[in-house]
Amino acid sequence: MLRWIIFIIVYLVLGFYTLQAIKAGTRYPWVHYAFIAISLLVLGNFIYQFTFGATDGRVLSRPKSYALGFLLTVVTFKIITVVFLLSEDLFRLLSGFYQKVFGIDKTFTFPERRRFLSLIAMGIAAVPFGGLLYGMYKGKYxxxxxxxxxxxxxxxxxxxxxxxxxxxxxxxxxxxxxxxxxxxxxxxxxxxxxxxxxxxxxxxxxxxxxxxxxxxxxxxxxxxxxxxxxxxxxxxxxxxxxxxxxxxxxxxxxxxxxxxxxxxxxxxxxxxxxxxxxxxxxxxxxxxxxxxxxxxxxxxxxxxxxxxxxxxxxxxxxxxxxxxxxxxxxxxxxxxxxxxxxxxxxxxxxxxxxxxxxxxxxxxxxxxxxxxxxxxxxxxxxxxxxxxxxxxxxxxxxxxxxxxxxx
The missing domain is CATH 3.60.21.10 (Metallo-dependent phosphatases)
Known part of the structure; x- marks a missing residue:
């Protein structure tokens, strides 16, 4: 049970962080809601297939396999996006401290996330995301x-x-x-x-x-x-x-x-x-x-x-x-x-x-x-x-x- 709790927390944190990039990249609310819905559906299906829906013990059945595949696809997208965002946030943090120490206004301000970097992060993350989906649809045959x-x-x-x-x-x-x-x-x-x-x-x-x-x-x-x-x-x-x-x-x-x-x-x-x-x-x-x-x-x-x-x-x-x-x-x-x-x-x-x-x-x-x-x-x-x-x-x-x- 503890492993499931840790896994869910990490998954949700990655999702929350990725959502910030999506919000910075596009102002359309339906895109934000679609990401949240897909993320939760993939998580819910994975949990169901490997717990309540698991009637076949350790056997990796076809439904389990696809649940794993979709989870892997979404998590890969999130991780790559988050890696880019962390580097951006480190730059924002250092920039804020620099303004506080050497700037005219000595108050600490956290610079706004740059939109183009969020778009670059999601663009790069979309490559393995699309590849993994293609692999499930066409690549396996x-x-x-x-x-x-x-x-x-x-x-x-x-x-x-x-x-x-x-x-x-x-x-x-x-x-x-x-x-x-x-x-x-x-x-x-x-x-x-x-x-x-x-x-x-x-x-x-x-x-x-x-x-x-x-x-x-x-x-x-x-x-x-x-x-x-x-x-x-x-x-x-x-x-x-x-x-x-x-x-x-x-x-x-x-x-x-x-x-x-x-x-x-x-x-x-x-x-x-x-x-x-x-x-x-x-x-x-x-x-x-x-x-x-x-x-x-x-x-x-x-x-x-x-x-x-x-x-x-x-x-x-x-x-x-x-x-x-x-x-x-x-x-x-x-x-x-x-x-x-x-x-x-x-x-x-x-x-x-x-x-x-x-x-x-x-x-x-x-x-x-x-x-x-x-x-x-x-x-x-x-x-x-x-x-x-x-x-x-x-x-x-x-x-x-x-x-x-x-x-």
Missing amino acids: NFKVLKYNLEFDDLPDAFDGYQITQISDVHSGSFDNREKIVYAIDLINKQKSDVLLFTGDLVNNKAEEMHPWKELFSTLEAKDGKFSILGNHDYGDYVDWNTEEEKAENLEDLKKLQKEIGFDLLLNDSRYLTKGNDKIALIGVENWGRGGFKKAGDLKKATKNIQKNDFKILLSHDPSHWEDKVLHDDDHYHLTLSGHTHGMQFGIEIPGWIKWSPVKWRYKYWAGIYQELGQYINVNRGFGFLGYPGRVGIWPEITVITLKKRI
Whole structure:
């Protein structure tokens, strides 16, 4: 309860301060009242969804997700505006003291807030405000196909030009537009890759979230098969289950769903992809993550039927596994495919110029291709979304990787 009280007080103080900028920027009372109304509606909806309206425990349902998204949008606008106002008020305070000490009139006067600075503050704050709204409306379904060519000295000859499509972090429980998902599935199939690899988090929490989408995802095509692993959300660890048996049943239901979709689920296991007399090893581990995440991934178990000198592709949901375990393993893993980070669903990417997201402060390898010690990893930015119901700058990704023999 104390946390709620502190949160509400801070939110209202930010709102009051921002209102001063709005009043300085425009004299129309309806604008002031509209800001107050929107601010209170967003706060009220957030409180309701996470208290009285919360019938799903810790599960971040769609209504909760949107309540969080709208709150984040309004708070971001307020914080940026307030930062500018504080700098302006500091100047006004110093100006008032200067007039009192050195001015002709020794009385202290607080100079009036300058209108143009209030307009500049709100103009700058409007950029992320509009971006976050766009991310919820359009950005979350702004699917991008990212293509890479990766060269290897020891790639088996028959696999020169072999094409892989990777998707990750579907989070089907967040979907709210079937037409957009139909488009994305069609976009995946248009790549006509040899193999399709899915690197975990099919659902947010429960297997039932995938039921409305099962038939659609079963239309995914790849001539050499579709393979998958589990992500941290697939285990149901973020739900207050009535019993452990209920949780275990949910996981079994999810595994059955993957099979019905046509995925060959690799649970610390391996398969060989063959072309003529050549083969490459496909290895899939269960989730292994740093910082409190489940550590069920077992490289030794997964590779028990694999030869040391095989060309290896590893599916591992969390890129921290690659950094902490895979890179320095006795075996050489030529290519690891991961997801998990979502690129935080927020950032700035201009190819060849800038690639930034706050998630880089937690994950060293957070999006795209990296190479260390002669081994590659691709961290897919994710197909779906979770938490904030949108994406800004970090768009949903379909990765297409072509393996090439280095000449």
